Amino acid sequence: MGKYDFRCVECNEKAPELHRDYSNGILKITICESCQKPVDKYIEYDPVIILIDAILCKTQAFRHILFNTSLNIHWKLCVFCLLCEAYLRWSLLHGSEQSSDPADIIRYTKEWEFYGMFGLAALELSAFCGGVLCFLWVVVGRLQGGTPELSLVLRALLLSCYGKVLLIPAVIWEHDYSPLCLGLIKLFVLTSNSQAIRVILNSSRRFSLMAVCFGLLSETCVAQACRKLPWSIQDMLTSE
Template sequence: MPICTSCAASTPHLYTIYNSAYNFRLEQCTSCQAFADPYVEHDNLTLLLDLILLKRDVYRHLLYNRGLGARRAGDKPFRKDASISGDHVQGQQHYQSARWWLIVKLGFALICVDAFIRWTHISSNQPGDSSQIVTWNQAALTGFLRILVGCLFETAAFHAGVMLACYVVLKLVPSPTPPAPVSGIREQFRFSHVPLTLLYSSLTKLFLLFCLSIWRPDTTAKHQPAGGDAHAPLGPLHPNATTFSHPLVLRALALLDEDKLDRAWVVRNVLGGMAAGFGLRVVLDCHPVFTTMIILAGWLVKTAVANLVSGWVGTGLGGDDKAAGEMWLAYSIP
């Protein structure tokens, strides 16, 4: 049964179809009186943008309501005390199988994107001429395939650790008992929602990492003036520009320099962990402390697997195998 994206209460229908699939009316939630799921009439681009922006309602729509909630005009009203038919059970099993198939397809696509991002990052930081354009050859293809396999094992380990931690947390935190209301999220929750949530949450991280892999800063200039003198004045500033002279402020701002701050590591681990925790907070409907513990457990398993495969992955990246493996490991683990 679908749920309301605003209050998470179970609702029998999300919209009513009249003459055609494009002629429908959104249903109101009986609990909060808002539209049960406004994302029914939104296109895929809007859903993707809201996923990147970490909107709570779009998670509820994609995880619990996607492909459900349609009612033809003239159908009999739904009764909660009605017996569950065999067709309904068969439809739920088909929907569960379709969700696992979506996890496989989406997971493989995102792993390929992640492997390409890591390959470009590691290849651009190999010893040698940093301005040289990375080209595809036999060695590059071998390195990319090794990174792809490493990403596959690492992602599978992270998902396995998170699912195991979710199982433990759900056993320790039971659902509310009557007369306390039970959330529709807890009623409709399946463990297949967990890996799908992690994949949806990784879109924000992969989008920013992909942007960083395309628009990499020029590290050869080292922020020197055009004349080459590192101590030369920078020229006239804007009249309203803010300048800082306090040593503590200058040291704090220096931490944001490219040679001291690894932006890719911050996006992958800090922002990626926050996005995954937010997604699990939506799908598990529990306290943020538990989702933080779940993410930490997944990171521990992922770190162990990354250490195991780092040596094998590094042998196909060119240059010093040990240094390449350490570079891949430093980029992978928190």
């Protein structure tokens, strides 16, 4: 990282370092010059504590993850979550026709319908991220004269989709889930997306919610188009 790429998790001010390494393995946490608090208290915390704070959507935890770490698993996490979502959609297509034999899962995943559902899920996620980035580019870049770091925003959006990992129990326990549960997972993911945008841009909660709503509108339009258009993939899959 550069000299001033770190951020204080409390006040969001830039900092040259998180800690200073003295001889004999002695570390001293850097104090923020602005708020007089530790720049990043999470460097001493257990990863489980950091994860819990991130699940609680704490601003300090998001700043630690997005600014003060070099976590580059966003693409792998994205693909993993899309696989879970694709399996759920595929299972909804088949309903009670699925076999209860666990060995059949390998055969199921080879069907083109599963890959079609994966493509639809990826398309909707792309529409959501594209809608958010377009909104930020127009509002921040054009109207407000700012320069939003769209690549950093994209990384934040993908990382903040970690809530989709909650779909794993639905994949493991087959149909032991409900639309209410899936709706709550969706709400949690959108809340995390909003918090990530708020942290990256240091903006108000209302502005980040507007960006997420615009992205959700784009995702919904793409999803409806995939269902309504005669050449849609979903219609071709369900008609077979």
